[in-house]
Amino acid sequence: MTVPALVEQFQYGLDAPICLTWELTYACNLSCVHCLSSSGRRDPRELSTAECRAVIDELERMQVFYVNIGGGEPTVRPDFWELVDYATAHHVGVKFSTNGVKITPARARQLAASDYVDVQISLDGATAEVNDAVRGAGSYATALRAMENLAAAGFRGFKLSVVITRQNAGQLDAFKAIADRFGAQLRLTRLRPSGRGADVWDELHPTAAQQRQLYDWLVKHGEDVLTGDSFFHLAAYGEPLPGLNLCGAGRVVCLIDPVGDVYACPFAIHDSFLAGSVRDPGGFATVWRESELFTDLRRPQTGGACQSCSAYDSCRGGCMAAKFFTGLPLDGPDPECVKGHGVLALAAVADAPAPRPSGDHSHRTRPVPVTISRRPPDSACNESPLAGFSPGG
């Protein structure tokens, strides 16, 4: 039964993703400063209910085990619960991420009754002060209320999901205590310079010392704490963390965005990582199996500037999206390389502008609480002062 390590098998891609991220809408009631998808306003081209059902049918045929639904705030889509039911009825499990705004006691009871739905509550500070500075006023209270409702409904093991920042890196034990209090499982993930995250990355990303403390803390807690496999660049400290220590982009995971575009990963919403659209002839399966980008990602990667580093076999050069959006070459070190190579690489590109995300759905003013209708807007607002004007002839 000797076969190449699983990581080698995954490196060259699977016929279907193990799971994928599906951002259902760019609409959001919040306006988090580090939002990886620059969400806020709904996109008029958003996939319709019928198109979403067709995607689910295709995922069922491909035997994708589950989808991680996000957004925006996915629960503000009026057909959200209907789509969740449709997916689970078609053997596609659902884990959805939410800020908790729609998790009422009644909804929590429904969720607790399903074996095929998992819930992930986002919280980026163990105190309201730290959380609300990033996610907006009142968002801590909203998340806590949602967790109270889930716990009261008997939902065990839902996820409390935290993006690690410089401001909350010292609160790991406090986050664990909150998760324990509600019978939830803690999940810590890495801040990426994606979406609006690019604007705040310099102030928010953990320091080198904090990264080391985080690694030690994660090693100590082992499989009790999930990481979305997002800290594999820390494997260069020595012992790998539990999970898959490999970038799965386009190999075992990908992103479907609200308008049906398929990207290599949720943190790479940029034309350079756009593989196709579920609206293309052939649909998602053809994009997954045949797109040029994904085929390319499944070729053996060279270590580039990292090739000679003793840690390359552990960290594999780190996160593609983190490199891309900080302006670093993809075959060089991660900006948060634990050996310090990233700091030097960043200094070398300091004068060149880093790429910007391809789309921006941010609120233009302060966010407003949204209830969105079944029908998407007819078109994106034309902001040109000459909109509709054609010079008479």
Add this chain to the structure above:
Amino acid sequence: MSTDSQLTTESLTPGARAGFEPFDLDRPWRLHPQVSVRPERFGALLYHFGTRRLSFLKSPALLTVVNSLGDAPSARAACLSAGVTEAELPSYATALGTLAASQMIRPREAS
């Protein structure tokens, strides 16, 4: 939300691990009803919708064994009819023990 989209296989169960009770080859077993099996080039991927854990079968022969467990009088019989040799049985027992420990397969009453 918007901060975070779950990436991947965070619940990937590593391969055989020591420290659980020996696997009983001589009783009947079956796949857990909430487990979905997806064949792959290297064997198969298993996903348990109840525990939300992912596991993998490292060979096509092991996939054949797992798929036939439910109809075989014992795990040993399932292995032997899949072409597993006596010498290979211990390593298959270890693999099946890992699957039992993660609830991917469960004991079945003899029929």
